[in-house]
Amino acid sequence: MANPIARAWRKLFYHEGDRYFLLPRTDSALPNPPNEGPFGDAGPPVLAWLNRLTYGDRVPTPLFYTIIGIGLGVLTVIEVWFFTMRDSFGAFFVTVMLLLALFKFVVVVAFFMHLRFDKNLLSLVFASGFIIAIAIFVIMLVVQGQFSPDKLVAA
Amino acid sequence: MAQVAVKQEQHVHVADTNTGISNRKLLLWVFLASDCLFFGSFIATYLVYRNQSTTGPYPNEILDIPITSVSTFVLLMSSLAMVLAVNYAQRNSVGLARFWILAVAALGTVFLLFQIYEFTTFVNEGLTIRSNLFGTTFFILTGFHGLHVFIGVLWLLGMAFAHFKGALTSRSVEDLEMAGLYWHFVDIVWIIIFTVIYLIGFSDGEGLSTIEHAAAVVGG
Numbered sequence: 001m002a003n004p005i006a007r008a009w010r011k012l013f014y015h016e017g018d019r020y021f022l023l024p025r026t027d028s029a030l031p032n033p034p035n036e037g038p039f040g041d042a043g044p045p046v047l048a049w050l051n052r053l054t055y056g057d058r059v060p061t062p063l064f065y066t067i068i069g070i071g072l073g074v075l076t077v078i079e080v081w082f083f084t085m086r087d088s089f090g091a092f093f094v095t096v097m098l099l100l101a102l103f104k105f106v107v108v109v110a111f112f113m114h115l116r117f118d119k120n121l122l123s124l125v126f127a128s129g130f131i132i133a134i135a136i137f138v139i140m141l142v143v144q145g146q147f148s149p150d151k152l153v154a155a
Numbered sequence: 156m157a158q159v160a161v162k163q164e165q166h167v168h169v170a171d172t173n174t175g176i177s178n179r180k181l182l183l184w185v186f187l188a189s190d191c192l193f194f195g196s197f198i199a200t201y202l203v204y205r206n207q208s209t210t211g212p213y214p215n216e217i218l219d220i221p222i223t224s225v226s227t228f229v230l231l232m233s234s235l236a237m238v239l240a241v242n243y244a245q246r247n248s249v250g251l252a253r254f255w256i257l258a259v260a261a262l263g264t265v266f267l268l269f270q271i272y273e274f275t276t277f278v279n280e281g282l283t284i285r286s287n288l289f290g291t292t293f294f295i296l297t298g299f300h301g302l303h304v305f306i307g308v309l310w311l312l313g314m315a316f317a318h319f320k321g322a323l324t325s326r327s328v329e330d331l332e333m334a335g336l337y338w339h340f341v342d343i344v345w346i347i348i349f350t351v352i353y354l355i356g357f358s359d360g361e362g363l364s365t366i367e368h369a370a371a372v373v374g375g
Contacts, residue, residue: 069235076231080224081286083354096354101350105343112238113339114332119176120169122184129188140199 030135068111075104174186183333186341192304197299198351201292206359208287214352217282219273226269227349229303233262234342241335244328246295252331256315263308265305270301289359300348303341308311310334 079100086093110116115123172178206292240255277283284294314334318327 060242063223063244065235065238065242069232070217072231074230076224076228079350079354080220083220086358087314097350097354101346104346107161108343108346112212113336115217119174121176122181125181126183126188129191133191136192137199144203
């Protein structure tokens, strides 16, 4: 059985196979019937309704992006709320803030920047730059003697 | 037949290259990857020198989280407006695409005004690029980000007034998509800056007087 995290990753962000929004590249890849969405007629009616709202004319609808945008706004409000409660969380506060920022980062890159729908090569190009940036980041902290939990987490 | 007609009306296509990706779009992604290194280095520098200032003002004395939260929200909503502009352009709705492009430019300008207000306030309160290590790393990082936003606003205004006069072509939609990629990148950089410098870094120097802080830094 595949690792559930790997499965969730493939389902959400992978570029081939059974993903939510597969932009048709050829006429033969066009949905049949058109715009039926990823679940077809299966599942509860609410899924068909959601498909109609978020997927049409071969691309995600403006409503789909609006839902994601509102979600990102809500996450920002949650971040600021966490900030006001930072004394209650201690070192846990830094972890939560970084995870929230990382989640927002991934959502913007995957959906707003279309890496979720584009070819793998573009993801690899961007990921290579990002990974090298993280490497530079870690090397600088190590060289400068800052890479210790006390220094990173210190309030 | 009907499907072919739909395909002609839409502007989602495969480029005639070996990769199936347009060369211009691939080049822009390479640029964005290199810009990751640019901002990654500045953020790392900020963290290396974090809590190392021997004189004030310190972050907790000067950062205004409510104001910056509003400007962060503005930039986030500009990203939403940008993706809507690209989406409507792909749907061949020139008017709506142009409206959302102008909305992005307006929101970007509001963000820049927030940044100008913040910088002016900081300078008036004694924090300049030469005041201390916090001032140096802060102004360099957020200043370069602001420069990116400014370039993005000019790019979008140029597109709105010069590019979208007539009917949309695949080329013009791709131009808009590339401007959108750049704009979203500026947004994700700010997501990191807001979290690392403002929300996490706010506590730097908290609870210490200037003399106590200097002694703590010198003492190790």
